[in-house]
Amino acid sequence: MTAAERRERQRAERHQLIITAARELAEAEGWEAVTTRKLADRVEYSQPVLYGHFANMEAIRDAVAVECIAEMAEQLHEARQAAPESDAIRAVCTAYLDYAAAHPAAYQAMFTLPTKVKFAHAETPAPLRQAFNEFVSAFGPYNDRNAALAELIWGSLHGMAVLLKSGRIPEDAQRQRLDLLITLFAKAPA
Amino acid sequence: MTAAERRERQRAERHQLIITAARELAEAEGWEAVTTRKLADRVEYSQPVLYGHFANMEAIRDAVAVECIAEMAEQLHEARQAAPESDAIRAVCTAYLDYAAAHPAAYQAMFTLPTKVKFAHAETPAPLRQAFNEFVSAFGPYNDRNAALAELIWGSLHGMAVLLKSGRIPEDAQRQRLDLLITLFAKAPA
DNA sequence: ACAAGATTCTAGCACTGCTAGATTTTGAGG
DNA sequence: CCTCAAAATCTAGCAGTGCTAGAATCTTGT
Numbered sequence A, B: 001m002t003a004a005e006r007r008e009r010q011r012a013e014r015h016q017l018i019i020t021a022a023r024e025l026a027e028a029e030g031w032e033a034v035t036t037r038k039l040a041d042r043v044e045y046s047q048p049v050l051y052g053h054f055a056n057m058e059a060i061r062d063a064v065a066v067e068c069i070a071e072m073a074e075q076l077h078e079a080r081q082a083a084p085e086s087d088a089i090r091a092v093c094t095a096y097l098d099y100a101a102a103h104p105a106a107y108q109a110m111f112t113l114p115t116k117v118k119f120a121h122a123e124t125p126a127p128l129r130q131a132f133n134e135f136v137s138a139f140g141p142y143n144d145r146n147a148a149l150a151e152l153i154w155g156s157l158h159g160m161a162v163l164l165k166s167g168r169i170p171e172d173a174q175r176q177r178l179d180l181l182i183t184l185f186a187k188a189p190a
Numbered sequence C: 001a002c003a004a005g006a007t008t009c010t011a012g013c014a015c016t017g018c019t020a021g022a023t024t025t026t027g028a029g030g
Numbered sequence D: 001c002c003t004c005a006a007a008a009t010c011t012a013g014c015a016g017t018g019c020t021a022g023a024a025t026c027t028t029g030t
Helices: A002-029 A036-043 A047-053 A057-082 A085-102 A104-111 A126-139 A144-166 A171-186 B002-029 B036-043 B047-053 B057-082 B085-102 B104-111 B126-139 B144-166 B171-186
Strands: none
Touching (some): A057 A104, A057 A126, A085 A144, A085 A171, B002 B036, B057 B085, B126 B144, B144 B171
């Protein structure tokens, strides 16, 4: 049965190849350039092969989104670990905004383009949960209150990330705003 | 010159007709159903007429977005006026979330679908400015600090609105979260 | 009443996501 | 080492998209 195993492995490799190619294409030319034909060209297979791996184009974008969320979750984790506990919130927030700025196409796939990825739901993929937990941990142990704080600060950060890209807030204003945000959430009355 | 005037007026009416039709179609069948052909059918003209009024499909959606933002701005204003000053923040926030919940297609056009509408920018359309100012006013007179608070709370509300739709947070959890958010921002240290 | 100009439509291009059916490749079993 | 079914892959095409050139129609000042 090694033949079957090999085929399974090759299939998995190609699955990843598609995701990687889609991400690269999106980062190079934007998501509107990620079409079935261009993507098929890039992975050197015909279009129908894509549908052997994913239900449709949206599923491919969602797969990229989940992969990028995992990547971001890891960076949030590292940032939080590297900082003193008193600065955990700032570290995670900064890492979040940095990721959004450094990977615009990825961020778009994650949080602004239409997606079937579930948030705060039973089917929420593990990487998304991990990313969320980094925010919760920055506030302290997991409980309802800290989860709610995490959710709210995430929302604010998303707002900032969007404004930063579309409205081009000046750099220093951006920093002041982050300071204010952290002050509000850090000094949250119990 | 009354003939030319009449034509100008009819042209303006048709312009509005297109926007209204696009909005109705989006609210009835979702934005993916708003195609040039369906829209042309609905306004009882051929497709090229649309391009006499708008540069492209995205411009039509943006026009709907701006119209809806104006509508929302008005509701925010009314909510703020009707409430005692001490409850201004809560009133505006609640009105915001209510609008998002009541007009999902409109909210999508405003803040989740790709758009060319500028935020926090010299070209920001007046209605968007007005809506933003309602948030600022809820915090007090217009100044950098209150503007920053407005921006941040708007971001959080947007996060809540998205989670509410995609992740279906239970109703009461939603209310608790809003209470927490208001507490954080109302008790903002100077 | 007519010609010039504005307006509107028909028809079609180049692209999209997606798929049925033909074609090739693969890998057991004889 | 063949054979030949099954698996994998591709070719070709459908129905739909946004958008537009050029033909047809309708308006209007003279």
